[in-house]
Each structure stands twice: as C-alpha cells, then as structure tokens.
Amino acid sequence: MIPKAIALDMDGTLLNAENKVTKELLSFLVNIQQEQDIRVFLATGRTKLEIDEVLPTGFTPDGIVTANGMGGYIDRQTLFEHTINPSLVRSVIHQAKEAGLYYEVHPHKGRRVALREDKHLLESVVESRRPDTLLDNEYFSRKQALSQDIVWVENLSYEGNIKVYFFSMDPGKINEWKETLSTLKARFTFTISSSSLHNAEIMEGKVTKASGITKLLEEFHLSPEDLMAIGDGENDLPMLELAGWSVAMQNAEDIVKRTVDEVTKYTYEENGLYSFLSEKLK
Numbered sequence: 360m361i362p363k364a365i366a367l368d369m370d371g372t373l374l375n376a377e378n379k380v381t382k383e384l385l386s387f388l389v390n391i392q393q394e395q396d397i398r399v400f401l402a403t404g405r406t407k408l409e410i411d412e413v414l415p416t417g418f419t420p421d422g423i424v425t426a427n428g429m430g431g432y433i434d435r436q437t438l439f440e441h442t443i444n445p446s447l448v449r450s451v452i453h454q455a456k457e458a459g460l461y462y463e464v465h466p467h468k469g470r471r472v473a474l475r476e477d478k479h480l481l482e483s484v485v486e487s488r489r490p491d492t493l494l495d496n497e498y499f500s501r502k503q504a505l506s507q508d509i510v511w512v513e514n515l516s517y518e519g520n521i522k523v524y525f526f527s528m529d530p531g532k533i534n535e536w537k538e539t540l541s542t543l544k545a546r547f548t549f550t551i552s553s554s555s556l557h558n559a560e561i562m563e564g565k566v567t568k569a570s571g572i573t574k575l576l577e578e579f580h581l582s583p584e585d586l587m588a589i590g591d592g593e594n595d596l597p598m599l600e601l602a603g604w605s606v607a608m609q610n611a612e613d614i615v616k617r618t619v620d621e622v623t624k625y626t627y628e629e630n631g632l633y634s635f636l637s638e639k640l641k
Contacts, residue, residue, distance in 0.1 A: 361640060363581050364398035364421075365391075366572050366598055368590035369405055369413075370554060371627045372608050376495035380415050384633040389418055391640055400424065400575050402568040402588075402598055404554045406465050406521055407432065422578070424571030426465065427552045427594050429521045429562050431571045438574055440467055441563045445517035447547040451540065451561060452515065452523070460536060461485065461501070461526040463509060466519050471504065475511040487528045492556050494610065495628065501526060522560050530556040554592035556612070569597035589623075589632065591615060606635065 367373045375381060380388075391397040398421040403410065407425050414420075423432045431438035448464065455462045456477060461484040463471045473481060485501045527533050537559050540551050550562045568590075576586065588595070588602035591611035596618060599605040605619040610626040625631030 360604060361395070362397060362587035362604055363585035364400060364576065364579065364587070365636075366400040366402045366424075366568075366575075366586060366588040366602065367632070368554075368568075368592065368595050368598075369401060369403040369410070370496050370500070371494060371591040371610055372589055372632055373401070374413060374496060374627065375630070376499065376628050378413050378496055378499060380413075380418070381630050381633060383630060384636075385415050385418055387633055387637055391636075392421070395640070397640070398422070398579055398581070400572060402572055402590075402595075403427075404522075404524075404552070404560060404594055406430070406467070406471075408468075408470065422575040424568055424575065426522045427550075427560060427562050428566040428568050428571040430467065431574050433575070433578060438578065439571075441521070441566055442467065442518075443520050443522065443549065443561065443563050444547055445520075447543065447549055447561070448515075448517045448520055448523060450543060450547075454539065455525060455536075456480070458532075458536065458539070459484070460532070463504065463524040463526075464515060464520055465522045465524065466516070467521045468519070470510045471508060471524075472510045472512050472515060474515060475513055478511055481505060481509075484527060490528055490530075492530060493528065494555060497526075497555055497557060522562055525559045526557055528557065533557060533559055552594040554594045560594070567597035568595060569601040572598055572601060589635075591627070608632070 400422045401420045402424040429441045465471045584603035586602040587604040588598045589606040591608040607615045607619040607622045623631040623635040
C-alpha cells in the first residue's frame with residue numbers, strides 16, 4: 360500500500376535529538392510530495408510558533424495540526440482554532456504552583472509564558488537529576504525554554520490560550536498530576552494528553568490529533584484508509600488508531616508499539632523515520 364497522505368508527529372519522530380530535520384529526510388519528504396503526490400501533514404503538540412522555529416526552509420507541509428488538535432492550518436488558511444476555558448487555565452496554574460510543578464502557558468499567538476515569580480521553581484525542576492527515561496529532545500527543549508523561549512510576566516492572561524504544558528523529571532509525579540487534573544473534569548470539559556513519560560498537557564473538549572487530521576483529510580477529499588500515521592507518544596494514539604497504516608517509532612512508548620501495524624527499525628536519534636519511509640515508499 361502506498362498512502363495518499365502521511366501524518367507525522369514531530370518530537371521523537373520527525374525531529375532528531377537537536378530538534379532538527381536531517382538533510383536526507385528533508386529531501387525525501389519534498390520528493391514524495393512532488394514526485395508521488397503524497398500529502399505530508401504534521402500533527403504535533405507544538406504550537407504554530409514552535410513549529411515555525413524548527414521547520415526547515417524548502418519544506419512546506421500540506422497541512423498542520425498544532426497543539427494536539429487545537430489548531431489546524433493549510434498554507435496560510437486557518438481551518439480551526441480552539442482555546443481553553445480561562446477558568447480552567449487559572450485553576451490548573453494555581454494547583455501546579457502548589458504542587459511545585461513546571462508549567463508553560465501557550466497562547467495561540469506569541470511565545471509561551473510563565474509567571475516571573477515562578478522562574479526559580481521551573482529552573483529547580485529542570486536542574487534536578489535527569490533520569491534515563493527522559494529523551495534528549497525533551498531535555499533540550501526544556502533547557503532552551505528556560506534560557507530563551509519563555510516570556511516571564513508579572514500577570515498571566517487566562518484568555519486565548521491553546522494549551523498548558525506541565526513537566527517533571529519524575530514520571531510518577533506526572534502520573535499523580537494527571538490524576539489531579541482528572542478531578543477537574545467534574546467542573547470543566549477538557550482533554551489530557553502526554554507526548555512522553557515526563558509531561559502532560561491540557562486542551563479543550565474532545566480535541567485530539569485525530570480530530571484535527573480528520574479535518575485535513577476532508578479538505579483533501581481523502582479517507583482515513585488513505586492515511587499513514589507515524590508517532591511515538593501517548594498523544595499520538597488517536598491519530599494512529601484513525602490511520603489505515605499506523606507506525607510507531609522504535610523509541611515509542613510500549614503502549615504505542617502495542618497498538619500499531621509496524622514499528623520502525625531505528626529511533627529518532629538514528630534517522631529512523633527516513634530509514635523507514637525510504638524503504639516503504641520506494
């Protein structure tokens with residue numbers, strides 16, 4: 360089967376440990392778009408701004424799903440944009456501060472923000488002992504966020520936000536945090552998602568990567584059976600379950616590997632996506 364569209368996760372899949380796309384993979388993706396007329400979609404936990412920061416020149420995805428389904432774009436056209444209930448944002452930030460948890464608030468427009476008064480808290484989380492379960496790309500991203508990506512503010516705006524991201528060096532603490540977040544579902548409608556053992560994110564309603572990809576498929580008059588989806592994290596599961604051909608990266612969590620049709624031979628650090636696609640889509 361040659362798919363008519365491919366949906367790619369970014370961190371741990373498309374991007375290497377330095378959050379870059381390798382030259383071989385970049386050339387291959389452009390080639391299948393131009394020569395095989397295969398649509399290439401990105402479906403990521405990143406916001407549009409975060410995508411623009413790492414997407415190489417010369418590569419234009421046919422469609423983008425941002426923040427695990429909170430935004431959808433084709434070229435410069437906005438298909439949809441959701442925002443999180445401001446009262447929910449206020450509540451989770453308050454509880455995260457009490458729990459000593461790293462957080463980032465991501466607006467639809469502009470850079471991620473956090474309270475200046477919590478800068479020492481976020482730094483202490485990232486500077487604590489690094490476990491073996493933390494992948495290089497996420498560790499690099501958190502260090503970079505502290506040094507240059509976060510805008511430190513005196514007061515948070517709770518309106519117009521696309522997601523709130525939480526992080527811990529301790530996977531057990533993240534699991535406890537997700538249980539805490541779940542208790543808020545009695546008051547708010549939202550989705551909890553994780554792209555690794557060390558993070559959790561909240562989005563509005565029943566939004567997922569799959570809901571966003573479904574809208575892209577509709578725009579191109581394609582069906583889920585036409586789609587290959589590739590990812591590595593728990594937040595990729597809805598997208599992988601949607602696709603007619605599902606693939607997990609070698610570095611994927613076990614729960615992801617158990618649900619897919621195939622697993623790549625190599626990890627994201629070993630240019631595994633390029634090796635897989637170049638073999639399957641000759």
